[in-house]
Amino acid sequence: MIKNVIMFMIWYMVWIFLSWPPEPKDIIVGAVVSLFVILMTADMMDRCDSKADIIRLPVRLAWFACYALVFIWECLKANVDVAYRVIRPDLPIRPGTIKVKVDLKSDAGLTFLANSVTLTPGTTTVDLDAGKGFLYVHMLVLKRDGRSIKAIGRFQKILKRIFE
Amino acid sequence: MNETIGMVLVVTGLVFDFFGCLGLVRFPDVYNRLQASAKCITLGTCGILLGLICFKGFGATSVKAFLCLVFIILTAPVSAHALARAAYRSGVKPWSGTVEDEYSKDMDGIK
Amino acid sequence: MKRMRYFTGLAVIIIIAAVILYCPARSIIRWQSEFLGRAFLFLLLSASMCLYRVLRGPTAPDRAVAIDMLGILIVGFCAILCIPTGRDWYIDIGIAWALQSFIGIMALAKYLEGKDFDE
Structure with missing residues (x-):
């Protein structure tokens, strides 16, 4: 209600x-x-099963501001990276699709994670297996423990504080 | 002063739009094209809308432009990964230089 | 061969960009603000590159991606048109266009996936 x-x-x-x-x-x-x-x-x-507790609301809003700042910074980095790869004559890309383990549970958190993964450096969400907790990610330059995968982990930590 | 900041933002947006479209022309398959253009064109259009806000100052138009900006940031990634998923399901093969492809193997398992 | 195509494309883009940047102010652009007129022409260059992908795209999803991006670019067109003409309702057109294009692209994605619409 x-x-x-x-x-x-x-x-x-x-x-x-x-x-x-x-x-x-x-x-x-x-x-x-x-x-x-x-x-x-x-x-x-x-x-939809999100909890509406009033007490933790200021904390969650503060974490949301933090998330927005990190998101804008990563987004700018992503765009400069893509622009650099586009104007090189020899197209330095090595694309591939891998799966990444996520341990967020709530729907809103997963949606935000998928959207921010799409706008951050070199990665795009292709599909989401919510049952097993896998995110299928298409990467422009495939590197299993590079900066992009670490960025996903960082987003996940912040989103966990906001939505759970 | 406001106009100068607006001009800088509009030029930034135009440059990123241009690189996004260049990626759409140059990259070899659907997934890479989606990758480049979804990022660059979203940020570029957001830059143009922020420039509009700087030109107009606070008022009715700026509020509407801000709503439009929030709407684009929320919906552009959603339509991008709907299209990526649809491309995989409709049987478009990835580019021959693709290193690894774990999604094609697991595709039928996910409803 | 690949290199030749790259440099041909680069030359074409540089020539078009030079025409846009250095054309006499009153020949193509008849607006109050010269800067925004040139910005509008530059955005038209980007949109024509999107249209090239719509024409040439080897598969259907390629064309869908290009049309999606064209929809977002048109919101940028509306935003730029709003400043020099002083007609504020252009941004309303932009909002409506963004909504329509999002719904259209989601329906197109469902269709390409080969599913019914009622899911």
Whole structure:
């Protein structure tokens, strides 16, 4: 129930921002539309199993800020790396697909991990085996214990603090 | 001052967009192309949107541009790995220079 | 042979970039801001490279990747058009385009995978 109320607030805020500056008609229509969306997705939200404890929320937000900083730094490094490989005449790539063990359990954490792996140096998530806990990763330059795999481990440590 | 920062951000975004498209043309197979373009074009478009925010200052347009930026960062990787998975499942062979391919072996085990 | 192709491509790109950077200000670009006009032309160069991949792509997933990237580039087009023309609704078009392109690409990926849409 409380999750649905929070989601209602989020959708309502998005609507208000999209129709900035808000007029009375926008406010009424936004409330109706957000309520409709919440009614349609209520059972989907009930199935998701994240805990909504208020006490640890500031700690989790602080870790999320830390995650964002690490993410932006890795993303910039990734882009410079790809640009360097693209403009070399002899294309220095050695591609391959390997599987990496992950021990995150929650769905949100796995989604964030897969997305950040896609935007970090030399790796793209291809598939996810949530049952056995394997992440299949396509690498531009395959190296089993290089910097890219270490970056995945670092993301995993931070995401574990946020979502579990 | 704001305009100068905006110009620098727009130029950065354009350069990364350009390298992403160059990767799309030069790399040898689908997975490498996806690799290069998903990263570079996402960051490049984010740079252009940040430049727009710097040009316009705080206001309605900037708020919308920021929402658009968050949306692109959240959805571009998702569509990228949906496409990578679809390419493997539809039977596109990896490039002949591929070193190792563990996904093709395990592909049928994962629903 | 490979080297020759590389240098031919490099020469073509350098010539186009030089034309974009050094063309007389009022001949192609009729906007208020000269810098943004040239930026727009440069983004058109990137988009035409995406279109080359759409035309030449040997397999269907290649074309799907190129179309996905073209969708993200068009959001950049909308953002750049927003600044010199002063019409703020261009960014609305950008948001709507990003949503539509994401849903379209997910449907295309499901189709390539050979699955039904109701999963």
